[in-house]
Amino acid sequence: DAGVTQSPTHLIKTRGQQVTLRCSPKSGHDTVSWYQQALGQGPQFIFQYYEEEERQRGNFPDRFSGHQYPNYSSELNVNALLLGDSALYLCASSSLEGLMNTEAFFGQGTRLTVV
Amino acid sequence: DAKTTQPPSMDCAEGRAANLPCNHSTISGNEYVYWYRQIHSQGPQYIIHGLKNNETNEMASLIITEDRKSSTLILPHATLRDTAVYYCIVRVDNYGQNFVFGPGTRLSVLP
Numbered sequence: 001d002a003g004v005t006q007s008p009t010h011l012i013k014t015r016g017q018q019v020t021l022r023c024s025p026k027s028g029h030d031t032v033s034w035y036q037q038a039l040g041q042g043p044q045f046i047f048q049y050y051e052e053e054e055r056q057r058g059n060f061p062d063r064f065s066g067h068q069y070p071n072y073s074s075e076l077n078v079n080a081l082l083l084g085d086s087a088l089y090l091c092a093s094s095s096l097e098g099l100m101n102t103e104a105f106f107g108q109g110t111r112l113t114v115v
Numbered sequence: 116d117a118k119t120t121q122p123p124s125m126d127c128a129e130g131r132a133a134n135l136p137c138n139h140s141t142i143s144g145n146e147y148v149y150w151y152r153q154i155h156s157q158g159p160q161y162i163i164h165g166l167k168n169n170e171t172n173e174m175a176s177l178i179i180t181e182d183r184k185s186s187t188l189i190l191p192h193a194t195l196r197d198t199a200v201y202y203c204i205v206r207v208d209n210y211g212q213n214f215v216f217g218p219g220t221r222l223s224v225l226p
Contacts, residue, residue: 042219108158
């Protein structure tokens, strides 16, 4: 049983460019959340998707957007990249069983470097 | 902001029990205590979670005080591979709730 998979593992982009990161949730999970982790800090919540809609959002600008597909996989898009967007981007999947969250499982992350 | 307080770092001798404390004095009655750990440059790994009662699984034990204002994660026989940052998080297990990570405790298991 594959866990949460993210692609790519590493990425280098130039300021002003756009980037798309991808996530496949753990089998049986229907909810995907995205987190940003700057060096030396804990992960910060970006947003959560369930039933192909953004359900909750953290304190991130509109440059950060996402999508969830019918197979529950998800994408994180970041436009107009800034140097400060350099971070490890983590995807977490969980299941809403009767609207109660189960524990979340995290992928290994995508290391984004903006130069 | 994170609703938990943890020591920034701890050391533990290999083979001994590692006891990681967490204070969550403002925890609400419907908030669970979760523990995750993150080994360098990897994604956080789920360890255990509980509401009121003590919990044990193949990785660790979670001891929650009766007033639920603090808890302790116990790794019974720490190994070098347990060296990681350990995060204690409180969260309501309802629809749409996310995890709020603090800085965690950096556990170093020493040979």
